[in-house]
Amino acid sequence: MTILLQWKWQILAPLLGFLLTLTFAPYNFSYFAPIALVFFYSFCALQTPNRAAVSGYLFGLGLFGSGIWWVYVSIHDFGGAEPFFAGFLTFLLVALWAFFPALTAFLSAKVFVLAGVWFRILALGLVWVAVEYLRGYWLLNGFPWLQIAYSQLNTPLAGYAPVLGVYGVGFLLAVSACILFECWRQHGFRLLGILILSVIWGAGWGLQQVQWTHAIGEPITVTLIQGNIDQDQKWQDNQKRRTLALYRDLTEQHWDSNVIIWPETSVPAFLSEVKTYFLDPLSAQARQHGVDIVVSLPTEGVGRDYFNSVMTLGHTEALYQKQHLLPFGEYLPLQPVSGWVLDQLNIPLGSFTAGAALQPLLKAGGYAFVTTICYEDAFGELVAQQVEQAAYLVNVTNDAWFGDTSEPYQHMQLAQMRALETGRYLVRATNTGLTGFVLPNGQISKQAPLFETTTLTDTIMPMAGLTPYARMGDKIVFAGLSVMVIFAFAVSITRQNPAARKSWF
Numbered sequence: 001m002t003i004l005l006q007w008k009w010q011i012l013a014p015l016l017g018f019l020l021t022l023t024f025a026p027y028n029f030s031y032f033a034p035i036a037l038v039f040f041y042s043f044c045a046l047q048t049p050n051r052a053a054v055s056g057y058l059f060g061l062g063l064f065g066s067g068i069w070w071v072y073v074s075i076h077d078f079g080g081a082e083p084f085f086a087g088f089l090t091f092l093l094v095a096l097w098a099f100f101p102a103l104t105a106f107l108s109a110k111v112f113v114l115a116g117v118w119f120r121i122l123a124l125g126l127v128w129v130a131v132e133y134l135r136g137y138w139l140l141n142g143f144p145w146l147q148i149a150y151s152q153l154n155t156p157l158a159g160y161a162p163v164l165g166v167y168g169v170g171f172l173l174a175v176s177a178c179i180l181f182e183c184w185r186q187h188g189f190r191l192l193g194i195l196i197l198s199v200i201w202g203a204g205w206g207l208q209q210v211q212w213t214h215a216i217g218e219p220i221t222v223t224l225i226q227g228n229i230d231q232d233q234k235w236q237d238n239q240k241r242r243t244l245a246l247y248r249d250l251t252e253q254h255w256d257s258n259v260i261i262w263p264e265t266s267v268p269a270f271l272s273e274v275k276t277y278f279l280d281p282l283s284a285q286a287r288q289h290g291v292d293i294v295v296s297l298p299t300e301g302v303g304r305d306y307f308n309s310v311m312t313l314g315h316t317e318a319l320y321q322k323q324h325l326l327p328f329g330e331y332l333p334l335q336p337v338s339g340w341v342l343d344q345l346n347i348p349l350g351s352f353t354a355g356a357a358l359q360p361l362l363k364a365g366g367y368a369f370v371t372t373i374c375y376e377d378a379f380g381e382l383v384a385q386q387v388e389q390a391a392y393l394v395n396v397t398n399d400a401w402f403g404d405t406s407e408p409y410q411h412m413q414l415a416q417m418r419a420l421e422t423g424r425y426l427v428r429a430t431n432t433g434l435t436g437f438v439l440p441n442g443q444i445s446k447q448a449p450l451f452e453t454t455t456l457t458d459t460i461m462p463m464a465g466l467t468p469y470a471r472m473g474d475k476i477v478f479a480g481l482s483v484m485v486i487f488a489f490a491v492s493i494t495r496q497n498p499a500a501r502k503s504w505f
Contacts (some may be wrong), residue, residue: 009043013055016040017062017101023151024067025409033151037177038184040101041124044108045181056105060098067146068094070405077230078401097143098137098224104131116205117182117189119488123338125261126485127177129167137379141325142376149172150413153420155443158201159207161420161442162467166380172200213423213440213465216391220365221459222253222437224261224429228453229268232398234431238450240268244278245293250455255289257457259365261429263373265308267297279313286314292364294429296373296396298352305353310371310396312362320362321355322373324382369393371422374398377415377428384422384470391462393418393426400432405477406432416442423467425460 010458020036034062043055076086101240107127111120118270128148135146144294149169157176161167166206176197227246233239244267247250251260267274279295286293292314299319306320361368364396370383370390377395387393395415399408412434428436436447437458448456469477 009047009051009055010058012039013043013058014062014065016051017064018066020063020148020151021146023144023148023404025413026406028149028154030153030155033148033173034180037148037174038180040105041108041112041178041181042106044111045185049106049109053102055108057098058108059103059105061094062102063101063146064094065345067406067410068097070402070407071132073293073403073405074401075427077403087317089442095127100131100135107131116488117186121175121178121263122481122485122488123265124178126481127169127171128174129481130478132170133167133474139440142379144414145219145410150410150417152184153413153416154206156204158420158442159204159210161417162210162212162423162469163207164477165384165421165469165472165474167416167474168481169468171481172204176200177405179355179495206433208441211423211440212467215461215462217367218228219421219459219461220256220259220367221394221457222259222261222365222427223257223455223457224427224435224437224448225250225266226265226268226430226448226454227263228432228451229400231431234268234400236266243268244274246453248282249258250276250453251293252285254455255291256456257291259292259294260286261294261394261396261427262296262427263431263435264296264396266396266429266431267295269297270296270306271299271309271311279311283313283317292316294362294364294394294396301353301431306351307355308352308373309355310394312360312364312500314364314382316363317363318360320371320373322352322376323355323357323359324379325352325354326375361386361390362394365462369394370422371396372418375434377418380418380469380476381499384416387424388466388472390424391464393422393424394458395426395428397428398431398432399434402451404485408432409468412444412447416444421467421469423465423470424463426458466471 005414016036016039019032023033044052072086072090073135075081097207108124111123132147136142149166156170180194183190299307310320362371370386370393372395374397415428416438419438423440426438433450435456437445439445446455446458
């Protein structure tokens with residue numbers, strides 16, 4: 001029993017990680033997030049940094065093991081890997097990302113021994129989002145999945161997203177959990193802590209009532225096409241013409257729309273292969289009916305460069321080439337080791353080139369829009385830095401790789417945050433779901449079911465104006481949070497006696 005009590009946090013940690021997974025789509029138990037984080041900070045405060053790191057790693061195994069297990073479906077069902085190797089690679093990926101909660105726990109345990117309750121609270125919040133930023137932007141081209149802010153789309157903290165972005169929301173959620181923990185630990189802090197929590201969450205509710213952007217022009221009627229093409233058939237030569245005929249037929253049923261959007265790589269052939277006999281006639285039809293069509297297909301560059309692209313047809317014909325590629329899906333990092341391993345497993349993956357960082361915005365329905373292809377909608381700053389001249393957002397995706405799992409719902413949650421951060425309508429066309437329309441407040445207005453060949457039509461308003469987050473971006477938000485923590489640190493040490501102040505240094 002003594003040993004069991006000694007290891008209680010290591011036993012509980014994976015369960016707490018699983019609890020945090022339940023806060024994300026499709027479960028959406030948003031208020032479990034502060035509970036999971038309170039217990040996370042408990043084992044950080046009550047253990048040495050090294051033991052806290054072990055608990056944090058187990059927490060990460062629980063979080064990512066239950067949150068991104070769908071990678072197995074992609075590797076095994078569609079990649080063709082044997083079950084053992086698919087499971088092994090999935091475990092390696094989970095084990096890799098679990099190091100980040102371990103780092104958070106280690107640094108948090110270090111912070112807990114410092115003086116000044118408000119400095120501790122703010123520093124712990126900054127540690128959490130700084131590690132999330134490290135994971136979300138840097139390692140292996142970034143993996144922002146399961147960042148805690150996305151769990152708060154249906155709570156008052158969502159009101160901060162247009163102001164502070166996803167990392168600001170995550171900071172305030174982590175701070176809220178720290179305040180709750182300090183309220184439990186220090187009786188004298190409870191009244192003030194509850195008051196501050198009320199201010200944070202109440203102000204979030206108030207910010208939800210603010211409309212940061214405004215409508216311009218007339219509504220645009222948009223039709224989204226969900227082809228529901230099986231992933232294992234999509235690229236077969238004998239299926240390509242059937243796929244193209246399906247999208248053309250569904251398009252011709254909606255010539256009364258202003259814009260028609262196809263999902264990611266809906267055209268299963270290179271531009272040079274289909275331009276003359278398929279895309280040019282379709283573009284001419286679109287012009288005749290006064291419609292713009294947005295399609296997606298691979299395009300060829302110079303030499304062996306290949307791009308994952310979106311193309312507009314109709315009034316204007318232009319290309320956007322995907323900038324932020326998916327590691328191990330569209331390119332292979334850690335070469336040559338990763339390439340050798342995947343060759344041994346006989347897993348077919350793409351080898352794309354990243355598009356230029358600065359590309360002209362595409363235009364459809366009379367207005368420019370920000371284009372994101374699949375994984376790109378996970379990066380808020382990528383969208384925010386382009387949105388000033390854009391009237392709405394377009395995301396094209398193919399989540400068929402992950403089957404009937406939680407991944408399509410989690411991916412839609414990322415897209416919802418981009419609409420909320422920028423104050424723009426977002427339209428999202430996917431191959432197998434979830435195709436849908438997202439309002440500027442981040443809520444879904446219309447959505448197609450998974451694994452159904454269908455079309456979805458709605459009207460959106462072109463929007464103008466910039467949210468505070470779109471003006472600042474993540475770097476300025478982080479700078480502001482860091483200044484706040486430094487100020488709290490300065491206040492903390494000035495309130496201590498000289499001997500205590502020397503111990504800081």
